[in-house]
Amino acid sequence: MSDATHAMPKLHNAMWPGLVGKEEGSDHPPISLDRMLELTAAAEVNGQKFEGIDCFLFHPHTDPDASEDELKALADKVASHGLKIGSLVAPVWPGTVGASAMGSTEDTEKFKLAIEKACRIAKIFNDHGVREYGVIRIDSATGTETWFEDPAGSTAKIAATFQEAGKIAAGYGERLAAEGEICWAGMHSWRDVLNLLEAVDMPQTVGFQADLAHTYLYLMGYNAPEHALLKDGYSEEEFYAAYKTMTDALRPWTIDFHVAQNDGTVHGTGAHDKTGRHCPADDPNGKLDITKCSGYWLEGAKDRGIKHICWDGCMFPNEMLEQSGTWNTILDAMVKVRGAHGWA
Structure with missing residues (x-):
């Protein structure tokens, strides 16, 4: 079936590859939002272009305390490139707005404040019309080292914070997607993130954000060898059996996909x-x-409210990010995913 019959999910590019892992004064400085928008809008494969972006709600791309007029101007800028805004990354980490979801009361209040700010921005974008779908992405905003000191207690703390954050999001009509990545406490293995989401127990509001690159490491048991599903030297048959085990467990929770x-x-x-x-x-x-x-994650995606998918390629060299061929290759991969697994 050709991609022409598949209008959904919409194809988005992430803006944070211009920021994550970038450092001022180095050979990989931050790339501005304006430049990321230009690179995204310029990509094209057989007449298909990116249809939107997912945004990182922190400096230097987006001031989480920007005025309504400033945010409307940002929305106008995105729309001027023929793009929509989808999912938003809440500034939950220490050093931004938030702090650890399993930290002190002061920390968890900061975490919830980051959710409040993200929801405020989402509403302005929604009211503008540039945003019609997507979620707010979160994580536990803390590394794994402290979590391992008390796994059960740490997960309970994160779950309690996510529940409070979920209540804030629900009040705005938003959903939160917890990013599955091995560097985040309580979310560093497929089994631990499943335990966390079940502890939160808010499936209509708090779900999972699956990334192909990050979840591959779940299979190998990085940071959680006891939950490894594969060993080095695995066969193709072993790989897809393990992949099915992981995706069958996490797919019902998956509301955002990279x-x-x-x-x-x-x-x-x-x-x-x-x-x-x-x-x-x-x-x-x-x-x-x-x-x-991608098909393992996108099975039933329409029924879970997924309306777009997003490319994520963090920590590429700036020279690579500045090449038009990089984005055309990425867009081509996205088109193939939708062609195989999309819907009308």
């Missing part, structure tokens, strides 16, 4: 360390059949 590639290594830059390495879509060392693996 297309990505991973070469099986752990990588980090700057403050964002020990995470799954995102690779170019056509990386010869990529471990994933992007189109086939």
Whole structure:
């Protein structure tokens, strides 16, 4: 079936690859939102273009305390490129607005404040018309080291914070998607994130954000060897059996999805360390059949309210991000995913 019959899900590009792992004064400085929008809008594959972006709600791209007029101007700018806004990344981390979801009362109040600010921005974008779908992405905003000191107690603390955050989001008509990534406490393995979501027990409001690159590391048991589903040297048959086990468990919770590639290594830059390495879509060392693996997550996606998918390729060299060919290759991978698994 050709992609022409599949209007959904919409194809989005993430803006945070211009920020995550980037450092001022280095050879990989932040790339402005304006430039990321230009690169996104310029990409084209057989007449298909990106249809939207997902936004990172922190400096230098978006001031979480920006005025309504400033946010409307940002919305106008995005719309001027023929793009929509989808999911928003809440500034939940220490050093931004928020703090640890399993920290002190002061920390958890900061975490909830970050959700409040993200929901406020979402409402302004919604009222403007540039945003018609998407979720607000969160994580536990703390590393794994402290979590391991008291796994059960730590998960209970995160769950309690996520429940309070979920109440805030529900009041705005928003949903929260917890990012599955091995660097986040309580979300560092497929089994632990499942335990966390079940503890939160708000399936209509708090769900899962699956990223192909990050969830590949779940299979290998990085940061949680006891939950590994594969060992090095696995066969193709073993891989897809393990992949089915993981996706069957997490797919019912999945309300946001990132297309990505991973070469099986752990990588980090700057403050964002020990995470799954995102690779170019056509990386010869990529471990994933992007189109086939996406299908495991997108089964039933329409029924879960997913209306777009987003590319995520963090910590690519700036030189690579500035090349038009990079984005055309990414868009081509996205088109193939929708062609195989999309809907009318």
